[in-house]
Amino acid sequence: MEKLSFTMKPSTPATGTRARAIVGVVASGNLEVLLERNLPANICIIDIATAARGFAAVWEAVIEDFVTRRPAGGLHISINDGGARPDMVSLRLAQGVRLIEELEA
Amino acid sequence: MRNWSTQKEALALRRYAGQRYACGKSVALDDLPQFLEAVLRPGDRVCLEGDNQKQADILAKALANLDPGKIHDLHMVQSGVVLPEHLDVFEKGVAKRLDFSYSGPQSTRIARMLSGGKIELGAVHTYLELFARYFIDLTPQVALIAAVSADRDGNLYTGPNTEDTPTVVEATSFKSGMVVAQVAEIVDKVPRVDIPGDLVHFVVDAKKPFYVEPLFTRDPGAITETQILTAMLAIKGLYAPYGVRRLNHGIGFNTAAIELLLPTYGEKLGLKGKICTHFALNPHPTLIPAIEAGWVEQIHSFGSEVGMDDYLSARSDIFFTGPDGSLRSNRAYCQVAGLYACDMFIGSTLQIDLQGHSSTVTTNRIAGFGGAPNMGSDSRGRRHPSEPWLKAGADADPNAAAGLRRGRKLVVQIGETFGEKNVPLFVEQLDALELADKLDLDLAPVMIYGDDVSHIITEDGIANLLLCRDNDEREQAIRGVAGYTDVGRARDRKMVERLRARGVIRRPEDLGIDPLDADRRMLAARSIKDLMLASGGLYQPPSQFRNW
Numbered sequence: 001m002e003k004l005s006f007t008m009k010p011s012t013p014a015t016g017t018r019a020r021a022i023v024g025v026v027a028s029g030n031l032e033v034l035l036e037r038n039l040p041a042n043i044c045i046i047d048i049a050t051a052a053r054g055f056a057a058v059w060e061a062v063i064e065d066f067v068t069r070r071p072a073g074g075l076h077i078s079i080n081d082g083g084a085r086p087d088m089v090s091l092r093l094a095q096g097v098r099l100i101e102e103l104e105a
Numbered sequence: 106m107r108n109w110s111t112q113k114e115a116l117a118l119r120r121y122a123g124q125r126y127a128c129g130k131s132v133a134l135d136d137l138p139q140f141l142e143a144v145l146r147p148g149d150r151v152c153l154e155g156d157n158q159k160q161a162d163i164l165a166k167a168l169a170n171l172d173p174g175k176i177h178d179l180h181m182v183q184s185g186v187v188l189p190e191h192l193d194v195f196e197k198g199v200a201k202r203l204d205f206s207y208s209g210p211q212s213t214r215i216a217r218m219l220s221g222g223k224i225e226l227g228a229v230h231t232y233l234e235l236f237a238r239y240f241i242d243l244t245p246q247v248a249l250i251a252a253v254s255a256d257r258d259g260n261l262y263t264g265p266n267t268e269d270t271p272t273v274v275e276a277t278s279f280k281s282g283m284v285v286a287q288v289a290e291i292v293d294k295v296p297r298v299d300i301p302g303d304l305v306h307f308v309v310d311a312k313k314p315f316y317v318e319p320l321f322t323r324d325p326g327a328i329t330e331t332q333i334l335t336a337m338l339a340i341k342g343l344y345a346p347y348g349v350r351r352l353n354h355g356i357g358f359n360t361a362a363i364e365l366l367l368p369t370y371g372e373k374l375g376l377k378g379k380i381c382t383h384f385a386l387n388p389h390p391t392l393i394p395a396i397e398a399g400w401v402e403q404i405h406s407f408g409s410e411v412g413m414d415d416y417l418s419a420r421s422d423i424f425f426t427g428p429d430g431s432l433r434s435n436r437a438y439c440q441v442a443g444l445y446a447c448d449m450f451i452g453s454t455l456q457i458d459l460q461g462h463s464s465t466v467t468t469n470r471i472a473g474f475g476g477a478p479n480m481g482s483d484s485r486g487r488r489h490p491s492e493p494w495l496k497a498g499a500d501a502d503p504n505a506a507a508g509l510r511r512g513r514k515l516v517v518q519i520g521e522t523f524g525e526k527n528v529p530l531f532v533e534q535l536d537a538l539e540l541a542d543k544l545d546l547d548l549a550p551v552m553i554y555g556d557d558v559s560h561i562i563t564e565d566g567i568a569n570l571l572l573c574r575d576n577d578e579r580e581q582a583i584r585g586v587a588g589y590t591d592v593g594r595a596r597d598r599k600m601v602e603r604l605r606a607r608g609v610i611r612r613p614e615d616l617g618i619d620p621l622d623a624d625r626r627m628l629a630a631r632s633i634k635d636l637m638l639a640s641g642g643l644y645q646p647p648s649q650f651r652n653w
Contacts, residue, residue, distance in 0.1 A: 052527060058589045085523040086589040087331040087564045094621055 004048040004056055006063050013041035013073030016101035023099055024092045031081040031089060033096045041074040050081035062086050062093075070097045112281035119144045119247075119283050123307055130259045130302075131291060132309045137167045140307070141176070144283060145247060148178045151200075152245035152273050155191065156184035156232070156436065157207050157320050157475055158387075158408040159266040161251035163287045163311040165190040168249065173198035180204075182243045184232055184269055184436075186211050186473070187318065195224045204243055206230045207473040209320070216471045219544055229471070229550050231479040233440040236269070239276035248277035248284045251315040254295050255288040259302035262295035265409035265417060265432035266317055270300060272437040278304035289314045296429035319411035319647050321387040323361035326632045331521050331564045334613065334623035336362035339451065339519060340371055342567045342616045343560060344380040347493040347515060351383040353443045353480045355452020359519045359562075361391040363451075365628040368398040385443040385480070388413040388424070388432070390646070394629035394639045396423060406432065407439040407476065416643035436476075443480040448493040449515040450480040454552060455524065456532050459580045459592065461555030461570055463518055464537040471540070474552050481553040483514040497559055500571035513571060516553060519562040522588030529590035530563070531583065555579075561586055564620070565593070566612040573609060585610045 019037055026032045039045060044067055048059060066072060070093065077096070081089070108114075126132055126140040145151070153168060154161040169190040179200035186192065186208040194200040195218060204227035208215045218224050230238070239245065250273055253264035263270050278284050285307045286300075336359060343349070344363075354360040367381055377400055384404045386392070390413060395401055404424055409417065409432050417424045417432040427433045443450065454463040455472075465472045487494070494512030501513050520530050541549040561568045565586040573579040577600075585601040587593030604610045613620055630636045633650045 055527070057594070061589050061594055083527065085331075085521065085527055087521055087523065088329070091330055091620060091623075098621055 002050050002053045004050065004059055006046045006060065008044045008046065008063060008067045008072070009042055010044045010067035010072040012071035014071050014075050014097060014100060016103075018100045018102065018104060021096055021100040023095045026080045026082050028082050029084055029088070031079055031084040031092055033092045034078040035096045035100050036076045037074055037100065039074050039076050044072040044075050044077065046077045046079065048079045048081060050079070050083070052081070052083040058086055062089050066090065066093045070094055072097060075100070116281045116283055120306055127307055129257060130306065130308050131257075132307050134163070134309060134311060137163070137309055138170060141167055141171060144285070145171075145176045145179070147176060148180070149246045150180045150182055150243065152239070152248040152277065153181060153183050153191065154248065154250040154269060154273055155187050156269050156408070157187065157209060158317055159251055159268055160185070160188055160316045160318075161249050161287050162188060162190075162316040163309065164249040164251070164285065168199065169193035169197065171199050177201070182235070182239065182245055184235060186215055188316075192218060201225055202227060204228055204230065204235065204238070205473060206232050206235050207475040209472055212470040212472040216469055216540075219471065226544070226546070229473050231474050232436055232476045233444065233479045236272045236437050239272065244280045244282065245273070245277045246282045248273050248282060250274065250284060250286045252286050252288045252300065253314065254290050254292045255286060255305070255308040256292055256295050256302065259286070259305035259308055260295050260298045261286055261288070261300035261302070261305060262297055263299040265414045265434060267299055267434045268408040268436045271435060274300050274304050283307075285309065287311045287315065296431070297427045299433070317411055319650070321356055321389050321410045322412070322647070322650055323356075323358055323389070323391055324633050324650060325361065325365055325391060325628055325630045325635065328358050328362050328365070328625065328628060330623045330625065332358045332362045333366070333625065333627060334564050334618070334620050335359050335519055335521065335562050336366050337370060337618050337623060338562050338567055338613060338616065339363055339517070340366060340376070340380070341374060341618060342611055343515070343517065343562070345374060345376055347448070347496055349380050349449045349493050349515065351447045351491070352381065352449040352451065353385045353447050354389065355450070355477060355480075357453035359453055360451055361389065362628070364389060364391040364395055365630055367395040367400050368629040369627050371400070372398070385439050385447050388417055390633070390636045390644055391630070393636050393644060396420065397639055398629075405439050405442050406434040407436045408434045411647045412645045415645065416640050419643050440476055440479050443476065444482070444484050445487055447480070447514070448491055449517065451517040451519055452477055452481060453520045454518050455530070456535050456537075457518060457530055457561065457583065458532055458535050458555070459583055460576070461558040461561065461579065461583060462535060462551050463553045463558065464535045464549075464551050466540055466550045467536040468540055471550065474550075477552050481516045482557045483516065485511070487512070497571055500569065513559060515559045516557045517560045517562060518553065518558055522563045522565060522590050522593060529592065531587040531590045531592035533592065563588060566610055566615070569609050569611075572607065578604065578609065582609050
């Protein structure tokens, strides 16, 4: 298990008012993403616990693109990763941001 | 004076020797080992029929059990090295030299045996290329083939899986070689004559059907959202603008996703009748929903697919069927169809380098090519125009005079930037080169050469290599869709943005596609059971794909 943490300055704050959202599952090749709206609007912290070691540079690149492309300001994001590929990580992060924008069902 | 009939005389001697173990043309299963020892000679060139689908498995087993003291140094010329027995013959010393096309399930062992010197490799071919050599310099002296049934005269019914048989028999029998067939039963009258009896010398009643691998069955339940995204990119960013109606799909989940998106996403885009109407294709179960929704006009097949036979018989307007009602497949004809009459090949691969060369060979695995290098190559012999072919030709050479400009086949590699176990699809150098070095091969086993590839599709976007004007542009276009792989992260960002502005690279957002819309609910069938239901119960999935 490897633990990584990134503190980013996203260009756009997350929209909506929902306090938290969760997407995905912890399984081989998949990941669980918990998003909590509890930070200043210009900060995004991403904590990662991953089963696959040695991919820090890839995580960094994925996360940089994420905070550039998606409104992620104010979010504390915790990731439980089961060795998902980067495309899956990007998708789950985007799904999480979309979900936290929505009204509670 | 020279004797001009030595081959016919040798055949007569083989037939005479074999006749001792036969009643008419029929050889009993128990007598098969002695029979084979009687008709084979050391050093013979032998085609043991087997490709990526059907296998002459009983004959393979018997051949592998021969005494290498009597029969040795055989030169095997066969499409597929698929069964363990196909390599056992080399392990035991019955065979020495090998020319083949495909080795899917044996890819690891064949790599080990090649480097261990157990096999003397001729070459790894594409199917059509090996068939061609059957008629020029690799003509079999003995062909061991597989059929469904035979009559007393040796007329053979090959059923829906005719595949390579007519080609193998044509090359062997008309050049004075011996043809031995294994069949599941001997009948008074075969349902249809696929191989005329006078070309077949002996028939072995194996008392059970030959083995067939369900190679083209993809479970929709295993299709990922990323694969759906690549399929959306393909349909909207390639099939639609080029108007691709005549094509071949390779095996793989990305193309299965395309097939399952036609009746949903394709319908929404108004593309029915405008794309995907004619195929050179094995009967993919995942195409059933599109066929049922009226998308497809005609399909010619290399082989059949396990469980699809009743469905194919019931859809004779779409598939080629015989007077008996069952599918007639033919690998050689279908490969020719794919080469000359299709405007697009789209398939997956394991490695793509910076020039766009692609290979399914890695240092420990030699999977062979099957049909991909043929389907996935631009035929320079083609002369008939079509909209996609002309448009691709204009992409590649906009300044040439239209009347003298060759068209181009669309040769598309599709996949996710990372494969199984996070192994990157994009590499600086193909493993095939290292392997060629290790085995001292003249040629690296490249599946599709970069100059034949027109487009690469990943979740990162579409790279149109036809629009690249030099090697630098080509390399950056490839890096530009290589995602977070090392190759992708080493891209020249400014140049990639310039390529994007020119439409050489098109991102999902450039095509109006939101990756978040890539949802499994878009698939026209989400399980094998859905496919069965879509077929009205005509598709009977093999047991390993049933979980209900």
